[in-house]
Amino acid sequence: MQKVDQDGTGQRPLPRNLDVTLLELFDCIGRTRNLSAAGAQLGMSQPAVSRALGRLRTMYGDQLFIRQPRGVAPTPLAESLAAPMAAALEALRATFRRPGFDPTHEDRVFRVAMSDVGERLFLPHLMKHLAREAPRVSIDAITSQVQLQDGLGSGHIDLAVGFFGPLSKQLHQRRLFRERFVYVARSNHPSLGGRLPREQLRDIGHVVGGPEGMEHAAAVQKVLAGPRVRARVALRVHSFLCIAPVVAATDLIGVIPSNLATVVAGHIPLQVLDPPVQFPGFDITMTWHQRHHGDAASIWLRNTFLELFKSGVNVRD
CATH class of the missing domain: 1.10.10.10 (Winged helix-like DNA-binding domain superfamily/Winged helix DNA-binding domain)
Incomplete structure (x- = not known):
């Protein structure tokens, strides 16, 4: 024995x-x-x-x-x-040699949480870049409405990209760019000729949108409902993505993030207008968990987003 x-x-x-x-x-x-x-x-x-x-x-x-x-x-x-x-x-x-990550040869699926607007803004440019620089890397886009804290902590989510409120101290954040809101209207709108006076905001019907409970969307609607504007809201939608097609087909106007406006204006006959009132801006950030802070693959993914989007979305890329 x-x-x-x-x-x-x-x-x-x-x-x-x-x-x-x-x-x-x-x-x-x-x-x-x-x-x-x-x-x-x-x-x-x-x-x-x-x-x-x-x-x-x-x-x-x-x-x-x-x-x-x-x-x-x-x-x-x-x-x-x-x-x-x-x-x-x-x-x-x-055990003391930090594992590296070679994106040109390694197979890896990254799970990235982002909103529907984030998918529209980031994924075309990101996938074009990956096809050239990291052909064996895949992206699994996950809705940012999931429980980010739990998903990032468990490893179910590798990275979250977008606008997020206060988060746990175990999560790291880095700003990609500062975003602002702009107006969009159809290019041949009968009442607009490249500018939007504040007094017209009460006369022209608005489309307002944004996910329920999101601070930046609520801030826009608060300004529009305020005593200095009192905009007439003709349509409320859940997603900012819906606004551009609606205003392109009507005489309504809408407020959407500036990077989204730049992207969609290249495909839909729209005019992009500076708002005559002040809407609060917001930061688009990357968020990741402390446990992945030093991981070579995670560092590469974050650096890739920073390289591609540190100044917003360039529609010419």
Whole structure:
């Protein structure tokens, strides 16, 4: 019957006074066959080498290295320990080497949380870039309405990109760009000719939108409902994406984020107008969890978003 040691595993426990320096010394003496040379390589004095070798001999119950006219010679036990000792040291050293990430050759699926507007803004440019620079990388876009804290913490979400309110201290954030709101109207609107006077805001019907509960959408609607504007709201929609097609087909006007306006105006006959009232701006940020802060793949993904979108969305890319 196999003897069960105190740790209950059936394996002999490691000595409590084990020092990695002792293992390095054993390996170095075995390679140099010289105590002085081994000490010099490890930055140890001759007395320190002698004391450490004494501890090794006690732990293994063997002389390990026998003095010769020139250097030392390993005992049979030391010879048998040389290969596993070198492998153990290499395995230990490997734990201190941070794994890298090579986007040109590695397969990886990144789960990125973003809104429907984020998908429209970021994904065309991101996928074009990945096809060229990281052809084996895939993106799984996840709605940003999920529980970000839990998703980022569990690893179900690698990165969240968009506008987010206050979050946990375990989450890191970095701003990509500052966003603002603009008006959009059809290009041949009968009452507008490239500018929008504030007094017309009460006369022209508005389309307002944005996800329910989102602070930036609520801020816009608060301004429009305020005493200085009192805009007439003809249509409320859930998504900013709906506004441009509606105003392109009607005489209504709408307020949407400026980057979205730039993108859709390239495909729909719209005019983009500076608002005659002040809407609060907001930051578009990247958010990730502390546990992935130093991960090479996560760092590469964040740097990719920063490279592509640090100044907003360039429709010419």
